[in-house]
Amino acid sequence: MTDPDPAVYLYLSLVIFLGGACMGSFLNVCIHRIPRSESIVTPRSRCPECRRPIPWHDNLPLISFFALRGRCRSCGARISFRYVSVEALTAVLFTLVWWQYGWSVITPIFWLVISGLILATFVDLEHMIIPDRVSLGGMALGVLFSALVPALHHVEHMTESLKSSFFGLLVGAGSLWLVGVIGKWMFRKDAMGLGDVKLLGAIGAFTGWQGVLFTVMISSLLGSIIGLSLIAFGGREWQSRVPYGPYLALAAVLWILWGTAWWEAYVGWLAGSPDF
Numbered sequence: 001m002t003d004p005d006p007a008v009y010l011y012l013s014l015v016i017f018l019g020g021a022c023m024g025s026f027l028n029v030c031i032h033r034i035p036r037s038e039s040i041v042t043p044r045s046r047c048p049e050c051r052r053p054i055p056w057h058d059n060l061p062l063i064s065f066f067a068l069r070g071r072c073r074s075c076g077a078r079i080s081f082r083y084v085s086v087e088a089l090t091a092v093l094f095t096l097v098w099w100q101y102g103w104s105v106i107t108p109i110f111w112l113v114i115s116g117l118i119l120a121t122f123v124d125l126e127h128m129i130i131p132d133r134v135s136l137g138g139m140a141l142g143v144l145f146s147a148l149v150p151a152l153h154h155v156e157h158m159t160e161s162l163k164s165s166f167f168g169l170l171v172g173a174g175s176l177w178l179v180g181v182i183g184k185w186m187f188r189k190d191a192m193g194l195g196d197v198k199l200l201g202a203i204g205a206f207t208g209w210q211g212v213l214f215t216v217m218i219s220s221l222l223g224s225i226i227g228l229s230l231i232a233f234g235g236r237e238w239q240s241r242v243p244y245g246p247y248l249a250l251a252a253v254l255w256i257l258w259g260t261a262w263w264e265a266y267v268g269w270l271a272g273s274p275d276f
């Protein structure tokens with residue numbers, strides 16, 4: 001970032017943070033409605049308890065939840081903490097992406113990817129499915145944006161970035177599909193959902209095989225640590241089927257934000273560079 005004026009930088013960060021919160025508010029609508037096959041445009045937001053429409057001033061991202069003390073104004077039903085969490089999370093990640101990539105064409109693409117990952121995460125947590133609109137849609141958009149913006153894959157020409165995108169898609173979907181096939185053969189039950197397979201394919205279409213490799217390693221690491229802690233400290237029972245999408249999404253977000261730096265450090269370390 002080259003902007004020399006800290007005040008301007010702070011102001012722009014705040015604008016982007018609020019923009020992210022608004023996007024989070026829209027994602028909440030999608031998270032609720034897409035699995036129920038409802039339109040994400042109409043009708044306007046309603047309280048899920050009393051079905052009364054929510055006026056705009058009670059529907060402000062981040063602010064309204066606290067102003068209403070987490071309850072519906074009409075019927076007093078508790079508003080799920082998920083709503084404000086999604087808004088805050090989207091706002092923070094949008095700001096981090098902007099800090100990382102600045103005014104580059106990559107920034108809005110990664111805002112879109114992060115929105116898709118948040119959508120997949122919260123639908124998967126609640127319904128144990130990842131909507132095709134996110135995973136298959138993500139694959140198509142990943143290939144499209146790779147063709148339009150080769151810089152997404154750190155190359156100059158469309159043919160190279162398309163190759164990287166397709167290869168990432170195939171390695172992503174193929175590797176998890178194989179894990180699923182082997183898991184099924186070993187444990188005699190479905191170990192890996194097809195939704196996860198398609199989601200990693202979509203992640204690969206945007207990040208190439210390097211991003212897939214990172215996502216597989218980090219998501220399985222996070223999955224083991226978080227899963228075992230939940231069982232050990234949260235009294236959670238061992239389940240054969242846990243939503244894996246959120247771990248894939250979290251790892252992909254880490255790759256988007258800091259992956260290139262890690263990758264270069266890793267390659268440097270492999271090459272035995274004197275810096276290490």
Ligand SMILES: [Zn+2]
Nearest residue numbers: 047050072075
């Ligand atoms: Zn209500």
